[in-house]
Amino acid sequence: MLYRENGQFKTSYRADQQIFPIRQDRAAILLILLIAFIGMPMFASEYLFRAILIPFLILSLAALGLNVLVGYCGQISLGTGAFMAVGAYAAYNFQVRIEGMPLIASLLLGGLCSTVVGVLFGIPSLRIKGLYLAVATLAAQFFCDWAFLRIQWFTNDSPSGNVSVSNLQVLGMAIESPVQKYLFCLSFVSVFALLTKNLVRSSIGREWMAMRDMDVAAAVIGIRPVYAKLSAFAVSSFIVGVAGALWGFVHLGSWEPAAFNLNRSFDLLFMVIIGGLGSIVGSFFGAAFIVVLPIVLDSLPYWFGIPIDTALAAHLTSMIFGGLIVFFLIVEPHGIARLWATAREKLRLWPFPH
16 A cells, blocks of 8 residues: 655555454364364264363353453453353253253243343443452352252252253254264354454444453543443353253263362463453364373373373363463463464464564
């Protein structure tokens, strides 16, 4: 682009620098989707689907929902596992109590029920924030754990709180094999990731980020804190609720309230922090870190032929895992997504940085 400055004509490549990276990012996303939808079903093993890919996709979706609330709106939540449980049990009740209820409708209605609960527990965010808000959302975790364990109506009169689903179908097609479950989850994650990406770039997304950066200044310029915070809780809870329903229906098949306990909430929060706050791709990086790393650490003694006790291996895995989390938080507080962005920028300019 040619422009004039101080009587001299100069050339700017700012437009090219904005257009070309966008085209390259779109091409990279398209390539990843092609590999995910076509390459993985052809070459991945059944173990890879069951142990890694399906949990990774569902937890990525849950981390994506939590990132909307924590990363983009700046509202800390420790009750994500509870919202996952609400989505799972609500979808289960829609499925077993309404004859002929489509599977996708059950999952989405479970997300809507989670939205209602999330907004109710998000109301305190209008008055409190920080650690106090984290404690308020932690109350949702304990309340939901108690409700799904003690109120038998939620579990269709199951005394133990254990429920199960089977014969999953979509448009008459069975969802039984690991490949079919993987493609089903991948379709959900792709759609929600696209919608979330567009949502955070819209006006409501900018309101969330304004509330995150400085809520008082955001209110001064006309942003309504009530609408911004509650809408963030609603969107986040909906996505997390759908992820919880997928976790119960597709991954577990049979579950109890302990499947969505406090550890699940902490795992999701670690995913968001390690992957990158306020980053869509960071949710996927964080989920991959949480899902893959423990499996790799558990397998290392067998790969190198090191005799080690099972209990000791489990403790070493937890210690190494925690140490790596602290390492990432110290070295790169903005998460793996920032490391990836830095590396990608250097590769784009290599070998001529100027």
